[in-house]
Amino acid sequence: MRTIDDLDVAGRRVLVRADLNVPLEAAEEPGGVGGRPPTATRQITDDGRIRASLPTIEALRGRGAKVVVCAHLGRPKGEVKPEFSLAPVAARLGELLGTPVEFAADVVGDSAQAVAASLPDGGVALLENLRFEPGETSKDDAERGAFADRLAALAEIYVGDGFGAVHRKHASVYDVPRRLPHAAGGLIVAEVEVLRKLTEDVERPYAVVLGGSKVSDKLGVIDNLLGKADRILIGGGMAYTFLRAKGHEVGTSLLEEDQLDTVRDYLRRGEETGVEFVLPVDVVAAAAFAADADHGVVAADAIPADRMGLDIGPESGKLFAARLADANTVFWNGPMGVFEMEPYASGTRAVAQGLIDSGAFTVVGGGDSAAAVRRLGFDEAAFSHISTGGGASLEYLEGRTLPGLQALED
Numbered sequence: 001m002r003t004i005d006d007l008d009v010a011g012r013r014v015l016v017r018a019d020l021n022v023p024l025e026a027a028e029e030p031g032g033v034g035g036r037p038p039t040a041t042r043q044i045t046d047d048g049r050i051r052a053s054l055p056t057i058e059a060l061r062g063r064g065a066k067v068v069v070c071a072h073l074g075r076p077k078g079e080v081k082p083e084f085s086l087a088p089v090a091a092r093l094g095e096l097l098g099t100p101v102e103f104a105a106d107v108v109g110d111s112a113q114a115v116a117a118s119l120p121d122g123g124v125a126l127l128e129n130l131r132f133e134p135g136e137t138s139k140d141d142a143e144r145g146a147f148a149d150r151l152a153a154l155a156e157i158y159v160g161d162g163f164g165a166v167h168r169k170h171a172s173v174y175d176v177p178r179r180l181p182h183a184a185g186g187l188i189v190a191e192v193e194v195l196r197k198l199t200e201d202v203e204r205p206y207a208v209v210l211g212g213s214k215v216s217d218k219l220g221v222i223d224n225l226l227g228k229a230d231r232i233l234i235g236g237g238m239a240y241t242f243l244r245a246k247g248h249e250v251g252t253s254l255l256e257e258d259q260l261d262t263v264r265d266y267l268r269r270g271e272e273t274g275v276e277f278v279l280p281v282d283v284v285a286a287a288a289f290a291a292d293a294d295h296g297v298v299a300a301d302a303i304p305a306d307r308m309g310l311d312i313g314p315e316s317g318k319l320f321a322a323r324l325a326d327a328n329t330v331f332w333n334g335p336m337g338v339f340e341m342e343p344y345a346s347g348t349r350a351v352a353q354g355l356i357d358s359g360a361f362t363v364v365g366g367g368d369s370a371a372a373v374r375r376l377g378f379d380e381a382a383f384s385h386i387s388t389g390g391g392a393s394l395e396y397l398e399g400r401t402l403p404g405l406q407a408l409e410d
């Protein structure tokens with residue numbers, strides 16, 4: 001892969017695809033937050049991914065490039081939804097860079113074109129959320145290509161630096177680099193360097209901890225992990241499809257009904273191949289998805305029909321930590337519970353501590369997982385690597401060809 005050091009960028013417009021998909025305070029109602037007007041009022045709760053994007057942007061502007069940053073936020077599904085505006089991210093990016101960031105009110109329209117055209121050398125702009133445009137995520141090559149043409153027209157050079165999104169075959173990740181001279185940014189180079197070690201020589205026992213809420217997205221990686229990991233610990237929203245597959249009631253917990261057969265197959269193959277699945281033995285079950293909802297610890301096979309599991313329970317926390325204690329390599333993606341709400345944060349805390357106490361080579365991947373580690377007060381330096389990619393790092397570890405890396409290599 002070419003890197004930005006191989007590019008001559010002075011005075012040229014460079015489109016940087018970053019991953020600025022940061023957690024924001026919850027939108028309490030569609031189109032607005034707490035009765036306040038939409039857009040910039042939504043606060044960023046963790047700016048880790050913005051900070052991780054700074055070195056590449058700074059290096060490019062330091063060399064006199066006109067830097068046009070593009071990124072997605074959440075999953076607005078091709079529609080303009082103000083609560084997914086990148087406006088607050090532009091403001092934070094400007095604060096961190098110490099220079100104002102021009103914000104384009106659209107992605108490839110009049111505003112984006114005017115902002116890109118008027119950028120001075122060393123200037124930085126951010127386009128509105130790429131996913132407001134249906135072409136960005138379209139499965140139709142022609143539709144994606146047409147949008148990629150318009151995005152590419154905003155710049156002369158493309159730099160891919162959004163590691164967290166390299167597993168997406170999206171226009172800004174896959175199609176634009178095929179239209180412009182391109183290179184990988186420093187974040188992608190650094191992430192690949194660390195994660196490659198986990199695909200080459202893994203020191204065993206190798207434990208993988210999976211949680212979070214993107215269940216159907218991430219279940220597939222287990223297929224491949226069955227041939228690589230010694231132990232797979234399942235918590236977070238992912239756990240309930242496993243518990244259901246084992247015949248337990250899961251109440252109103254997150255559940256992927258159509259994945260039950262797949263999960264049963266994983267459990268069977270785990271037994272055959274000696275890969276141990278570790279599931280929660282107790283959970284914190286709540287009456288509603290809210291911090292102040294009535295909640296309590298119940299056995300994992302006794303979740304009441306009207307309750308949802310929002311965290312692994314204390315016994316599960318101890319069990320998970322014990323199954324990490326003798327590991328030499330641990331990869332963790334996905335919080336064990338809804339850590340953003342204090343009553344459901346203990347499981348994530350227990351697993352984070354378990355990783356640290358194991359003394360293993362530990363990699364934490366994912367936007368929310370990394371945010372959880374910081375928010376719960378852990379020292380980032382206590383982990384071997386904190387990756388900005390969740391799904392991306394999981395798919396990298398699977399050995400899959402990732403569209404965003406493939407496009408940069410071509």
Ligand SMILES: Nc1ncnc2c1ncn2[C@@H]1O[C@H](COP(=O)(O)OP(=O)(O)OP(=O)(O)O)[C@@H](O)[C@H]1O
Nearest residue numbers: 212213214236237310337338366367368369390391
């Ligand atoms: N039991 C649960 N029910 C519902 N949501 C859950 C549960 N456990 C965890 N979560 C939520 O999962 C979210 C994080 O999941 P996600 O799969 O996006 O992880 P991630 O680390 O951000 O990875 P990526 O970078 O791929 O998005 C958190 O916001 C958390 O509140």
Ligand SMILES: O=C(O)[C@H](O)COP(=O)(O)O
Nearest residue numbers: 019021164165367390391
């Ligand atoms: O949060 C992430 O993992 C990346 O930003 C990709 O987001 P996505 O899962 O919505 O494509």
